[in-house]
Every structure is written in structure tokens, then in C-alpha cells.
Amino acid sequence: MSDHPARTSAALDAAVGAARGLGLAVTDAAVLHDLFSVVVHLAPAPVVARIPVVLPHSTTPEILAGRQRAELDVAGWLAERGTPVIPPSPLVPREPVRRGGFSMTFWQFTEEDRAAEPDYAANAERVADLHAALHGYPGPLPFLTSDEPRHVPDALDQLAARGDLLTADDVQRARREWQELEPLVHSRAAFERAFPGVEVRPVHGDSPPANIFAGTDGPLFADFELVTTGPVEWDLATLGPELRSAYERGARRASLRPLDDDVVAFVDAVGTLRAIAALALTPQLPVLADYLVPVLEQWRAAG
Incomplete structure (x- = not known):
């Protein structure tokens, strides 16, 4: 899918549908970031979906899902030990979800300090x-x-x-x-x-x-x-x-x-x-x- 707005809209719809399928109440979903991945706040749930949308042709669905499982496991393991990370959402299973041709993961919503300058x-x-x-x-x-x-x-x-x-x-x-x-x-x-x-x-x-x-x-x-x-x-x-x-x-x-x-x-x-x-x-x-x-x-x- 090369049409950027259409791709973003499709990823947003897939994230909302997947979240509702997992039992989350989603009424005000909003795109927070859109580059290699579309990042969606599934408001009012304190959950963020990250949906990779720009991938090399060599990245098969199996490779992507394997990476996502490793990411969820590593981030969760670090969070449990007090390392400052964005943790996986505790409200859904710690597994990638495939919907609408996308594979996505779910993370705890964290408020961004928009005044902070990158150092x-x-x-x-x-x-x-x-x-x-x-x-x-x-x-x-x-x-x-x-x-x-x-x-x-x-x-x-x-x-x-x-x-x-x-x-x-x-x-x-x-x-x-x-x-x-x-x-x-x-x-x-x-x-x-x-x-x-x-x-x-x-x-x-x-x-x-x-x-x-x-x-x-x-x-x-x-x-x-x-x-x-x-x-x-x-x-x-x-x-x-x-x-x-x-x-x-x-x-x-x-x-x-x-x-x-x-x-x-x-x-x-x-x-x-x-x-x-x-x-x-x-x-x-x-x-x-x-x-x-x-x-x-x-x-x-x-x-």
C-alpha cells in the first residue's frame, strides 16, 4: 500500500478493530505518530497500538511476528526489573495481533513531555x-x-x-x-x-x-x-x-x-x-x- 493517508487510515481502523476484539472500549482513537509505524492511542483506554507499515520486501509476516514477540518479551522483562521502558500493556495478552493485513503490538499509554528537547x-x-x-x-x-x-x-x-x-x-x-x-x-x-x-x-x-x-x-x-x-x-x-x-x-x-x-x-x-x-x-x-x-x-x- 503506497498511498500514505489510506495506509494510515487502514492501520488505524485495524488497531481499533483489534483492540475492541480484545475487549477494550475505544471511542476516541487518535494517531500519535506516523512514520515507519502508525502509533495509535486507543482512547479512552490507556493503551497504544504500534502498527509497522513501512517494511522491506524481505520482511515476511513470520519474521515480523517473531521480532514483535521478542520486543514484547524483552520490554516486559526490563519493566519487571525496574528499567525505565515503555512497557507492554497489561490489559491485553502480550502477543502481536494480526488484523487487516497488519501485525500490531499493544503498549501502556505514557504521557509525552512535548516541551522536552532531545539530548x-x-x-x-x-x-x-x-x-x-x-x-x-x-x-x-x-x-x-x-x-x-x-x-x-x-x-x-x-x-x-x-x-x-x-x-x-x-x-x-x-x-x-x-x-x-x-x-x-x-x-x-x-x-x-x-x-x-x-x-x-x-x-x-x-x-x-x-x-x-x-x-x-x-x-x-x-x-x-x-x-x-x-x-x-x-x-x-x-x-x-x-x-x-x-x-x-x-x-x-x-x-x-x-x-x-x-x-x-x-x-x-x-x-x-x-x-x-x-x-x-x-x-x-x-x-x-x-x-x-x-x-x-x-x-x-x-x-
């Missing part, structure tokens, strides 16, 4: 606390992107066929670089051979300094949709030296190891190619080009 350095420092809290998580998690091995190659094929954002030389270079990186992304054993002594542990998976919600009672970790195992550097990919330094302040306080420069270079290279691959999603979300074309231009300049 990414402070957020990066907080990520060390999240890593410390995640360390004991007992559930199974995939290694990095091993649950979706075709994401980058398929996206590059789509971009090559389109020819509007990447040149043939761009695609050739990206494929060559990904071929070198891919074994370390999809094999924990290969990663551990390449980086001996670097611990693999549960991490947020999706740039947590940018996924901290400004609640009226304080900042809350959120959006664990890509929760995974990997090196802690994965959560700082492409964020630059200032935010990495902020993270290391938090790591010293939390008694975590300092960042490894070689692993930082690896995750930055992977993160850059994943951002370039995400340009394949621009037909679904045209505004993405505003954020990702500068990454593409920096990559070209560095090549």
Missing part, C-alpha cells in the same frame, strides 16, 4: 545503563540481522532496477562492500573469530539514543523492534565520536568495557550500507530520501 549525548550515556540491564536477559535472540539475511542484497537489487538514486557504480561498490561484511553480520562464530574477546550480548538493535521517549516522569527506552544480540558497538553505529564518547562515560559508570575501535569501524560500515539499502523504501515513505541521501553522498565522498 542525544545524554541519551547515548543512558544506553550504557540499558546494556547493563539487558545483560541478564534469558530469552533467545538472533545474532544481528541473521533473521533477515536478504535485506541488503534485495534492496540493492531494487535500487539497481530503479536507477534513480544509486548509479550502477554505486550498486557495484555497495555489493562488493557488503560481500566482505556479510559473513560477520550473519554468523556469530565468524564475528567472534574476527574480533576475539569482544563479548556478544543482548542489545537494543536500532540506535537507542534516538529511541528514548520523553515521558512526563522522565526518559524511557522504547522501540525494541530490532532487539538482537551483538557487540555493544552495534547500538552506536554511525553516530560519530561525540555520542560514542558520551556512551563511554556511561560505560565507565556502569562498569562496562570501552568501545573497540575495530568493531566501531565494522558497525559503522554495516550501518552505512543498511542506510543506503533503506533508500529502497522511499516509494513507501518518500521523506526517507531527505535523511538518507546525505548518507549516500558522504559514502560516495569517502570512496
Whole structure:
């Protein structure tokens, strides 16, 4: 579905229908956020539905549902231990729900501090606390992107066929670089051979300094949709030296190891190619080009 307003309306209707099917009284549902996911407050119930709507072609319903189950389980486990997170809603079963072609999860409504300005350095420092809290998580998690091995190659094929954002030389270079990186992304054993002594542990998976919600009672970790195992550097990919330094302040306080420069270079290279691959999603979300074309231009300049 490429018509953005129609997609949002359909996601809203699906969320309301699913919530009512779960026994919630919903009379004043409102869209709170609409980008990669449509986020709906199911008012007057204190419940928020998050419905992913912009996804790579390689993300099957089974992959998505598996990620959502992991997200709900990790966020619930952290909340039970007092970690500041947006928790799953206690009013419905802790399971993704499929309706109207969408798969959605349900979360506790949390009031946003709309006057708060993002402080990414402070957020990066907080990520060390999240890593410390995640360390004991007992559930199974995939290694990095091993649950979706075709994401980058398929996206590059789509971009090559389109020819509007990447040149043939761009695609050739990206494929060559990904071929070198891919074994370390999809094999924990290969990663551990390449980086001996670097611990693999549960991490947020999706740039947590940018996924901290400004609640009226304080900042809350959120959006664990890509929760995974990997090196802690994965959560700082492409964020630059200032935010990495902020993270290391938090790591010293939390008694975590300092960042490894070689692993930082690896995750930055992977993160850059994943951002370039995400340009394949621009037909679904045209505004993405505003954020990702500068990454593409920096990559070209560095090549």
C-alpha cells in the first residue's frame, strides 16, 4: 500500500478493530505518530497500538511476528526489573495481533513531555545503563540481522532496477562492500573469530539514543523492534565520536568495557550500507530520501 493517508487510515481502523476484539472500549482513537509505524492511542483506554507499515520486501509476516514477540518479551522483562521502558500493556495478552493485513503490538499509554528537547549525548550515556540491564536477559535472540539475511542484497537489487538514486557504480561498490561484511553480520562464530574477546550480548538493535521517549516522569527506552544480540558497538553505529564518547562515560559508570575501535569501524560500515539499502523504501515513505541521501553522498565522498 503506497498511498500514505489510506495506509494510515487502514492501520488505524485495524488497531481499533483489534483492540475492541480484545475487549477494550475505544471511542476516541487518535494517531500519535506516523512514520515507519502508525502509533495509535486507543482512547479512552490507556493503551497504544504500534502498527509497522513501512517494511522491506524481505520482511515476511513470520519474521515480523517473531521480532514483535521478542520486543514484547524483552520490554516486559526490563519493566519487571525496574528499567525505565515503555512497557507492554497489561490489559491485553502480550502477543502481536494480526488484523487487516497488519501485525500490531499493544503498549501502556505514557504521557509525552512535548516541551522536552532531545539530548542525544545524554541519551547515548543512558544506553550504557540499558546494556547493563539487558545483560541478564534469558530469552533467545538472533545474532544481528541473521533473521533477515536478504535485506541488503534485495534492496540493492531494487535500487539497481530503479536507477534513480544509486548509479550502477554505486550498486557495484555497495555489493562488493557488503560481500566482505556479510559473513560477520550473519554468523556469530565468524564475528567472534574476527574480533576475539569482544563479548556478544543482548542489545537494543536500532540506535537507542534516538529511541528514548520523553515521558512526563522522565526518559524511557522504547522501540525494541530490532532487539538482537551483538557487540555493544552495534547500538552506536554511525553516530560519530561525540555520542560514542558520551556512551563511554556511561560505560565507565556502569562498569562496562570501552568501545573497540575495530568493531566501531565494522558497525559503522554495516550501518552505512543498511542506510543506503533503506533508500529502497522511499516509494513507501518518500521523506526517507531527505535523511538518507546525505548518507549516500558522504559514502560516495569517502570512496
